[in-house]
Amino acid sequence: MLLTSDTPTAPSIWISALRKFYGDTEILKGIDLKVPVGTYLCLLGPSGCGKTTLLRCIAGLEHPSRGRLDLQGRTMFHETMPVPVPAEKRGLGMVFQHYALWPHLKVFDNIAFPMRQKRASSGEIETRVSDLADLIGLRPLLDRFPGQLSGGQQQRVALARALCIEPSILLLDEPLSNLDSGLRNQLRRELRNIHDRLGMTSVMVTHDQDEAMALADMIAVLHEGAVVQYGSPAEVLFEPATRYVASFVGYDNMLEGIVTDLAAGRTTLDLDGTRVTMQSSGRFAIGERLAIALKSRDVSLTSAPRGNHIATTVGRVTRLGSSLEIEIRAADQPLLVTQSADAAPAPKAGEHLFLQLPDTAPLLR
Numbered sequence: 541m542l543l544t545s546d547t548p549t550a551p552s553i554w555i556s557a558l559r560k561f562y563g564d565t566e567i568l569k570g571i572d573l574k575v576p577v578g579t580y581l582c583l584l585g586p587s588g589c590g591k592t593t594l595l596r597c598i599a600g601l602e603h604p605s606r607g608r609l610d611l612q613g614r615t616m617f618h619e620t621m622p623v624p625v626p627a628e629k630r631g632l633g634m635v636f637q638h639y640a641l642w643p644h645l646k647v648f649d650n651i652a653f654p655m656r657q658k659r660a661s662s663g664e665i666e667t668r669v670s671d672l673a674d675l676i677g678l679r680p681l682l683d684r685f686p687g688q689l690s691g692g693q694q695q696r697v698a699l700a701r702a703l704c705i706e707p708s709i710l711l712l713d714e715p716l717s718n719l720d721s722g723l724r725n726q727l728r729r730e731l732r733n734i735h736d737r738l739g740m741t742s743v744m745v746t747h748d749q750d751e752a753m754a755l756a757d758m759i760a761v762l763h764e765g766a767v768v769q770y771g772s773p774a775e776v777l778f779e780p781a782t783r784y785v786a787s788f789v790g791y792d793n794m795l796e797g798i799v800t801d802l803a804a805g806r807t808t809l810d811l812d813g814t815r816v817t818m819q820s821s822g823r824f825a826i827g828e829r830l831a832i833a834l835k836s837r838d839v840s841l842t843s844a845p846r847g848n849h850i851a852t853t854v855g856r857v858t859r860l861g862s863s864l865e866i867e868i869r870a871a872d873q874p875l876l877v878t879q880s881a882d883a884a885p886a887p888k889a890g891e892h893l894f895l896q897l898p899d900t901a902p903l904l905r
């Protein structure tokens with residue numbers, strides 16, 4: 541199919557059947573993504589799933605082996621193109637985990653560097669750097685050298701440098717991972733504010749699901765070089781597409797059952813003799829084996845159950861700081877429940893209780 545992306549409504553980033561090989565190894569296995577203008581997209585996945593390779597293909601620092609990539613309605617790579625558009629002609633801003641500032645240049649000159657390469661006038665440079673210094677809180681630091689800055693300040697300089705060419709797309713590769721958690725939260729908020737104020741499309745690589753949930757409009761979850769889910773944070777969190785996505789976003793229990801009944805928006809499962817009816821719009825079949833995805837902190841143990849519940853026996857109870865980690869068996873399967881150590885009464889090993897199930901827990905094949 542020929543993509544006709546040269547229209548005002550063209551996606552900011554349009555990736556189609558993109559594949560990347562290193563030797564015989566296929567690292568990206570047919571990526572399709574359409575990213576609307578102004579989206580904050582997070583590429584989320586564990587180490588080695590191909591996030592950085594995909595970002596580098598968008599940047600033009602790597603060339604894909606097959607497929608097509610359009611940015612802002614212009615084709616950057618197509619498998620039939622003799623030469624892909626080089627990185628410096630893509631009009632992108634890039635921020636990496638390692639700040640890569642010039643140590644011998646002052647902050648002002650580090651930020652101005654890409655504009656000088658583009659032979660901008662000194663008046664333009666003065667105005668742009670000054671505006672960015674105000675936006676990113678760097679004004680008092682413009683006369684310092686990078687060696688005189690903290691990690692957070694250096695990362696701000698790297699961000700200002702990436703923004704000074706006014707990119708329509710900003711690429712960020714784990715830009716916060718070298719920072720301590722307080723600073724990370726602060727810079728995370730600033731990144732989102734700057735993104736909103738400048739109206740760019742941003743693509744950020746992260747392996748931190750909380751970071752992705754907090755920042756993104758859209759999340760692409762990668763697994764072994766493929767996008768296994770592309771959706772809003774709420775979709776990824778509450779309607780994970782696969783068991784892999786579910787476990788990646790924190791569903792640490794899978795309770796297996798067999799579908800016995802289907803009604804509009806409801807699925808009944810048999811769990812080793814106990815029936816539970818879950819709210820689910822999934823298209824399942826009677827007799828199919830499914831997992832109810834549960835987070836150990838979202839399930840509870842009770843002696844007075846209501847709605848969906850299942851009999852359990854309490855196993856080992858371990859105190860971890862202010863919470864209790866309770867191992868249980870339910871429907872002949874091992875599960876974990878986490879609750880506050882202050883919640884009374886604390887379950888005891890050998891006690892017979894009921895596991896209360898949220899009706900809305902995702903059902904997964």
Ligand SMILES: Nc1ncnc2c1ncn2[C@@H]1O[C@H](COP(=O)(O)OP(=O)(O)OP(=O)(O)O)[C@@H](O)[C@H]1O
Nearest residue numbers: 562567585586587588589590591592593594745747
């Ligand atoms: N230049 C290269 N040559 C050969 N294999 C490579 C090259 N670059 C990356 N790979 C392999 O490609 C796979 C994906 O790497 P990539 O860096 O994209 O993953 P990632 O999801 O960004 O991981 P991380 O979070 O650890 O950076 C890995 O198995 C890696 O070893």
